Amino acid sequence: MSVTTEAGTFESLNPATGAVVGTHPIHDEKTVFETVERAQAAARWWAGLGWKERKNRLLRFKGALARNLNRISQVIHEETGKPIGDAVFEAVGAINLLDWAAKNAQKTLGPRSVFPGALSINQKAILEYHPLGVVGVIGPWNYPIYTPMGSLAFSLAAGNAVVFKPSEHTPGVGVLLAELFAEVVPERPVFQVVTGFGATGGALTRAGVNKIAFTGSGPTAKKVMAACAETLTPIVAECGGKDAFIIAADADLEEAAKSALWGAMSNAGQTCVGVERIYVVESVYEEFLGKLSARAEQLKAGYETDGTSFGPITMPGQLDIIERHITDALAAGGRAVVGGAESVRRPFVDPVVLVDVPDTASAICEETFGPTVTVTKVKSLDEAVAKANATEYGLASTVFTSSSKTALDVARRLRSGMTSINAAIAFALIPALPFGGVGESGFGRIHGADGLREFARPKAITRQRFKSALDTTTFTRTQKEIDQIIKLMQFLHGRKK
Ligand code: NDP
Numbered sequence: 001m002s003v004t005t006e007a008g009t010f011e012s013l014n015p016a017t018g019a020v021v022g023t024h025p026i027h028d029e030k031t032v033f034e035t036v037e038r039a040q041a042a043a044r045w046w047a048g049l050g051w052k053e054r055k056n057r058l059l060r061f062k063g064a065l066a067r068n069l070n071r072i073s074q075v076i077h078e079e080t081g082k083p084i085g086d087a088v089f090e091a092v093g094a095i096n097l098l099d100w101a102a103k104n105a106q107k108t109l110g111p112r113s114v115f116p117g118a119l120s121i122n123q124k125a126i127l128e129y130h131p132l133g134v135v136g137v138i139g140p141w142n143y144p145i146y147t148p149m150g151s152l153a154f155s156l157a158a159g160n161a162v163v164f165k166p167s168e169h170t171p172g173v174g175v176l177l178a179e180l181f182a183e184v185v186p187e188r189p190v191f192q193v194v195t196g197f198g199a200t201g202g203a204l205t206r207a208g209v210n211k212i213a214f215t216g217s218g219p220t221a222k223k224v225m226a227a228c229a230e231t232l233t234p235i236v237a238e239c240g241g242k243d244a245f246i247i248a249a250d251a252d253l254e255e256a257a258k259s260a261l262w263g264a265m266s267n268a269g270q271t272c273v274g275v276e277r278i279y280v281v282e283s284v285y286e287e288f289l290g291k292l293s294a295r296a297e298q299l300k301a302g303y304e305t306d307g308t309s310f311g312p313i314t315m316p317g318q319l320d321i322i323e324r325h326i327t328d329a330l331a332a333g334g335r336a337v338v339g340g341a342e343s344v345r346r347p348f349v350d351p352v353v354l355v356d357v358p359d360t361a362s363a364i365c366e367e368t369f370g371p372t373v374t375v376t377k378v379k380s381l382d383e384a385v386a387k388a389n390a391t392e393y394g395l396a397s398t399v400f401t402s403s404s405k406t407a408l409d410v411a412r413r414l415r416s417g418m419t420s421i422n423a424a425i426a427f428a429l430i431p432a433l434p435f436g437g438v439g440e441s442g443f444g445r446i447h448g449a450d451g452l453r454e455f456a457r458p459k460a461i462t463r464q465r466f467k468s469a470l471d472t473t474t475f476t477r478t479q480k481e482i483d484q485i486i487k488l489m490q491f492l493h494g495r496k497k
Pocket of ligand 1: 138139140141142147165166167168169196197198199200201202203205215216217218219220221223224238239240241271272315318367369
């Protein structure tokens with residue numbers, strides 16, 4: 001939560017208590033442009049350090065994050081309202097990402113020889129990945145360290161400088177990250193932060209960065225993309241989802257209920273890869289619903305340090321969306337088996353489990369981003385897959401079944417960037433796996449080797465080792481050489497099987 005204060009600054013507020021967590025500058029266009037200019041010079045220095053020096057510094061940054069885990073978690077806790085344990089868990093995930101990016105950058109992006117092919121056998125072919133320059137990272141508030149770290153760590157490890165614009169609701173986490181980075185890399189401003197509202201993010205898209213890594217809503221992603229189109233600046237867009245959770249008749253229902261509930265309600269449902277729709281095969285529907293509801297009844301939204309399952313809704317405007325999705329679902333013939341419209345007690349929302357919700361209701365079609373979930377009975381796994389895929393989003397999904405073959409088959413048919421089998425959101429803790437979506441969920445990838453390549457450009461280099469026996473690429477080539485090439489091609493590719 002945030003409010004504008006005296007000219008040029010704004011306050012980030014604790015969404016649970018309203019207490020001021022910090023005061024930050026609203027950086028204007030001029031400041032953002034100057035910041036990016038400084039970053040361009042720093043990027044050249046950082047790129048020139050080479051793989052080993054960058055890795056050492058990034059591992060030192062990781063050490064600083066680990067040593068300051070309590071401090072970081074406290075800021076996250078205060079700015080988002082999430083329980084301190086969740087804040088710690090999130091920061092641990094971010095450290096894990098940084099560690100992987102630092103240790104795998106050279107292996108993934110460093111020079112390697114590739115086979116040049118029969119026609120170019122006289123050439124040595126080298127593939128390597130060069131940094132882009134400066135990456136502008138526009139971050140969200142729901143996981144203010146874990147989510148941007150997927151862009152920050154991978155950009156830095158690939159040899160870029162970064163300018164980070166944290167969400168207006170969680171600027172303090174971003175500022176602290178930059179401070180800790182500057183302690184271990186004091187030489188140049190390789191990691192800078194600009195704070196403010198959407199206009200500050202907008203300025204970053206026009207400031208001459210070499211790529212924008214955006215996380216947030218689809219509509220804002222489109223604005224960012226339009227601004228970047230002016231200068232052909234590429235973007236990677238991590239947007240929202242409407243993730244499905246499918247339960248087969250042979251699933252372990254107890255485990256499925258535990259996992260679905262955590263996927264749907266942890267972080268008060270404010271998770272881009274959170275479970276929003278559950279599809280259960282009819283033979284186990286009632287039993288699963290009973291187990292899920294019993295567990296959901298036990299959860300409690302709040303801000304106390306003990307006994308709170310999840311915190312408040314961080315962004316006040318989201319409360320209206322959550323309330324609308326619940327009331328629309330009920331008006332359209334749905335039923336709340338846990339909670340209901342009364343569960344919205346601002347700024348908190350208690351768990352809501354909705355059933356019999358029509359496919360056209362907003363609770364099924366639009367991202368809710370709250371601790372609500374729909375449970376829908378389906379006749380078969382085929383119907384579950386069809387319903388799961390009947391959305392413009394395509395971020396993540398889960399399937400629960402005791403058959404590995406069925407699980408893989410369903411996973412491959414689900415139109416989403418990530419699918420977990422027998423555990424919700426498991427991919428998010430595996431830094432080697434790419435993270436990203438399709439359709440309205442965005443494009444491009446963070447995390448893993450693909451995430452490193454996202455922030456680098458491939459460079460192809462050839463070195464002629466000896467003169468080719470076939471002189472094909474000069475004007476002195478002869479008909480005889482062309483005839484030899486025809487023969488070679490027919491030998492290599494033209495034989496009938
Ligand atoms: P937004 O898409 O509005 O904002 C995301 C980031 O973009 C913030 O840092 C924001 O700054 C910045 N921004 C806003 N306008 C511009 C602009 N014109 N140019 C450049 N940057 C801009 O998301 P919200 O935080 O408002 O959340 C709205 C919805 O987005 C949620 O309901 C949820 O559905 C989805 N969301 C998805 C997330 C995910 O992880 N996929 C994360 C967060 C939200 P500022 O905050 O200062 O306005």
